[in-house]
Structure formats: structure tokens, C-alpha cells
Amino acid sequence: xxxxxxxxxxxxxxxxxxxxxxxxxxxxxxxxxxxxxxxxxxxxxxxxxxxxxxxxxxxxxxxxxxxxxxxxxxxxxxxxxxxxxxxxxxxxxxxxxxxxxxxxxxxxxxxxxxxxxxxxxxxxxxxxxxxxxxxxxxxxxxxxxxxxxxxxxxxxxxxxxxxxxxxxxxxxxxxxxxxxxxxxxxxxxxxxxxxxxxxxxxxxxxxxxxxxxxx
Numbered sequence: 001x002x003x004x005x006x007x008x009x010x011x012x013x014x015x016x017x018x019x020x021x022x023x024x025x026x027x028x029x030x031x032x033x034x035x036x037x038x039x040x041x042x043x044x045x046x047x048x049x050x051x052x053x054x055x056x057x058x059x060x061x062x063x064x065x066x067x068x069x070x071x072x073x074x075x076x077x078x079x080x081x082x083x084x085x086x087x088x089x090x091x092x093x094x095x096x097x098x099x100x101x102x103x104x105x106x107x108x109x110x111x112x113x114x115x116x117x118x119x120x121x122x123x124x125x126x127x128x129x130x131x132x133x134x135x136x137x138x139x140x141x142x143x144x145x146x147x148x149x150x151x152x153x154x155x156x157x158x159x160x161x162x163x164x165x166x167x168x169x170x171x172x173x174x175x176x177x178x179x180x181x182x183x184x185x186x187x188x189x190x191x192x193x194x195x196x197x198x199x200x201x202x203x204x205x206x207x208x209x210x211x212x213x214x215x
């Protein structure tokens with residue numbers, strides 16, 4: 001598949017072959033960052049993951065129509081949609097308007113190149129990417145948690161907010177995950193993600209820390 005955009009060709013097949021993945025830092029301001037506990041992968045053993053996964057062909061369609069924008073815009077939009085889809089599949093959290101709420105998470109500062117190299121600047125400006133993985137942030141509240149009465153069983157976890165008040169958060173976990181935690185400590189989050197996606201998610205957290213940013 002190819003899409004012509006103002007003298008530019010966006011080759012969706014090439015993007016699909018590149019095996020891009022999208023991951024979400026889901027942040028609750030009182031509880032911390034959501035990490036999913038995976039015990040279903042024998043080679044890795046039990047480990048924590050960010051919500052997210054592979055970008056599918058259908059993610060390149062917005063409202064049933066392939067997006068008519070630059071390669072970078074098409075990729076970011078598809079990854080946003082993939083991140084929202086994976087989040088729902090893995091946790092039951094449904095984000096009705098992912099393009100508005102899910103935002104690219106910069107892993108490094110953008111330093112424009114000298115001269116007129118617009119193509120190189122567009123690639124450099126994709127600061128949320130690390131090794132074919134695009135990272136996004138999503139702030140949630142208690143209202144975003146799935147409600148009882150739907151098909152999938154609920155899984156609960158005790159969480160402590162910034163005022164040391166104990167709450168029980170509930171998610172509709174997929175078969176891939178056996179539990180979840182919220183963590184406020186970025187160093188600890190990095191350590192917990194060491195086995196996830198070849199260590200790329202852990203490195204992404206470290207890059208954010210290097211730039212003195214928060215999740």
C-alpha cells in the first residue's frame with residue numbers, strides 16, 4: 001500500500017515491515033505509573049510491562065480512511081491508535097478520544113539541524129521513538145477505570161495515593177497478565193521494566209530521567 005501526500009509517498013507496507021510498537025506511560029497523579037505483571041512468558045520469567053504492543057495495519061486507518069499526512073504524522077497517529085487499542089485489550093481502560101488524550105512522550109530534546117534538511121529534521125523531531133518503539137503518555141483518573149458488569153472479570157490491586165490513603169484499583173486484565181501495580185519511583189520503574197521489550201522500555205525511562213523529566 002502506498003499513499004501519495006503532496007509529492008511524498010507514505011509506504012504503509014514499509015512501516016508495517018519495520019515492526020513498530022507503541023507503549024504507554026499511563027499515569028494516575030495520585031497512584032503513579034501503571035505497570036502490568038506478566039507471568040506467561042517462560043523464557044523471561046515473571047516481569048513487569050508497560051501497556052502497549054505491535055502496530056497493526058488497521059491502526060493506519062482513522063475513521064476507516066487512511067490518514068493523508070507526512071510519514072512521521074502517519075506513524076505517530078497509527079501508534080497512538082495502537083496504544084489505545086492495546087490499553088483496552090490489556091486493562092479494559094477505554095480512551096474515547098486517543099488523539100486528544102494520548103500524547104507523544106519525548107525521550108530526548110529536539111535540536112534542529114543547520115541548513116534546509118527538512119527530512120532529517122522530521123526524523124530527529126520524532127523524539128518519542130527508540131529502536132522502532134514509540135512512547136506516549138496518558139494521564140488517567142478514577143473515572144477511567146473499567147466498571148463492573150462487563151464481560152471480562154475484574155482484577156483488583158491495593159494502591160496508596162500521595163496522601164497515604166489506601167484504595168483498591170480494578171482493571172479487566174487480559175490473559176497475558178496476572179496483576180498490576182502503580183509505581184511513583186522512576187528508578188524503580190526502570191528496574192522493573194528491564195525484561196520488557198528487550199529492555200527498551202527501561203532505557204526509555206532512563207532517557208527521560210537523563211533529561212530531568214517526569215513520566
